[in-house]
Amino acid sequence: MMIANLLLVGAIVAGTEQVPSGLTLSRCEELGLWEEVAERLARELVNDPDDAGTVLKLARAKMLCRQYRQSETLLAGLRTTTQGADLVARIHLMLAEARFRLDRSREAERDLAVVLNATQKGAHLSRLERERMKFLEATIQWRHHRSKYFEIFYPPDTPRTVDVPELAGRMDSIFETNSMLLGSHARTRIECFFFVNNEQGKSILGQDLGFAWCNERRIFQSFYQNLGHEQTHVISAYLSAAHRKHRPRNQAMNEGLCTLLSHAAYQRGLMLRCTHELFDKEQLPAMAELFAPGVKSPHAYRVGGAFVQFLTDTYGWDRFRQLWLTYNEQAAPFEAVYGKGINLLDAEFKGWLSRSRIPLANVTAP
Numbered sequence: 001m002m003i004a005n006l007l008l009v010g011a012i013v014a015g016t017e018q019v020p021s022g023l024t025l026s027r028c029e030e031l032g033l034w035e036e037v038a039e040r041l042a043r044e045l046v047n048d049p050d051d052a053g054t055v056l057k058l059a060r061a062k063m064l065c066r067q068y069r070q071s072e073t074l075l076a077g078l079r080t081t082t083q084g085a086d087l088v089a090r091i092h093l094m095l096a097e098a099r100f101r102l103d104r105s106r107e108a109e110r111d112l113a114v115v116l117n118a119t120q121k122g123a124h125l126s127r128l129e130r131e132r133m134k135f136l137e138a139t140i141q142w143r144h145h146r147s148k149y150f151e152i153f154y155p156p157d158t159p160r161t162v163d164v165p166e167l168a169g170r171m172d173s174i175f176e177t178n179s180m181l182l183g184s185h186a187r188t189r190i191e192c193f194f195f196v197n198n199e200q201g202k203s204i205l206g207q208d209l210g211f212a213w214c215n216e217r218r219i220f221q222s223f224y225q226n227l228g229h230e231q232t233h234v235i236s237a238y239l240s241a242a243h244r245k246h247r248p249r250n251q252a253m254n255e256g257l258c259t260l261l262s263h264a265a266y267q268r269g270l271m272l273r274c275t276h277e278l279f280d281k282e283q284l285p286a287m288a289e290l291f292a293p294g295v296k297s298p299h300a301y302r303v304g305g306a307f308v309q310f311l312t313d314t315y316g317w318d319r320f321r322q323l324w325l326t327y328n329e330q331a332a333p334f335e336a337v338y339g340k341g342i343n344l345l346d347a348e349f350k351g352w353l354s355r356s357r358i359p360l361a362n363v364t365a366p
């Protein structure tokens with residue numbers, strides 16, 4: 001469950017988190033503050049309503065705010081006044097993306113045909129745009145289900161045993177629980193592309209499933225992966241972005257949190273079982289190493305998750321939230337938040353492990 005773009009973070013919805021102003025537009029885009037990006041671009045357009053570049057950027061921001069109809073309206077208005085071949089291809093690609101999300105696949109297909117025609121005649125699209133076109137071509141017949149917090153897209157060959165509305169309800173419930181634990185008040189919808197299996201995902205995306213594009217509030221997974229992990233990457237990134245920050249630059253902080261909040265008993269059972277086994281063999285990594293800035297480790301998910309569980313069980317979620325928000329800025333973040341250094345917390349963690357042993361029989365396959 002690797003994150004595809006570790007440095008990209010999520011966004012907040014304007015009005016749900018109080019944030020200081022004064023960031024440049026590109027910094028807002030980098031943090032994924034799309035509502036703020038859209039507001040600023042809309043103000044720019046008042047002065048120069050025919051600036052096609054600004055309209056395109058605004059249409060993209062609206063799409064990422066999940067305001068698909070507004071995005072389509074902006075793009076459709078542009079089409080009639082624009083002649084350049086590159087721009088026509090770009091506009092129709094975005095129109096196709098918006099109309100696919102508005103459940104108008106036939107129109108989206110016609111837009112894609114315009115894009116293909118334009119590129120065959122020499123119109124230039126960036127590498128990223130060509131990848132988006134390929135992805136849309138592969139998913140344009142997919143089904144769509146909208147829930148409280150999710151725009152769910154799934155393939156036509158989804159087995160009948162998969163009850164998408166029921167699954168969406170569980171995802172919404174996890175979103176609310178995890179947002180509450182983390183103190184993130186974001187109100188938005190995450191796009192979730194569900195695949196029948198890893199092979200299907202790999203054939204379309206070129207990589208294994210189970211990853212989040214937090215900056216674009218989008219996750220990619222199979223129906224059979226747990227419903228909490230990837231969305232928690234997006235939710236926890238909201239929290240950082242709301243405070244104008246990047247999420248902690250440490251893999252165990254991120255993956256440990258998402259493993260703990262996966263809401264999958266099997267995953268959490270494995271997390272504790274594996275950590276106990278390492279503890280018994282005296283092979284546990286030092287937390288000072290695992291949680292050092294920039295560190296990636298095969299222990300990030302399970303041992304990282306067990307340590308985050310120890311921290312939150314012992315000291316509560318408010319402190320962990322403080323740690324999350326200050327981690328990148330402090331030379332000794334654990335000491336700053338918990339009043340004791342990471343080595344002392346590590347010793348407490350070992351004591352907690354020896355007291356919190358779970359019977360192995362309780363860890364059963366899902």
Ligand SMILES: [Zn+2]
Pocket residue numbers: 001002003229230233254255258
């Ligand atoms: Zn992950």
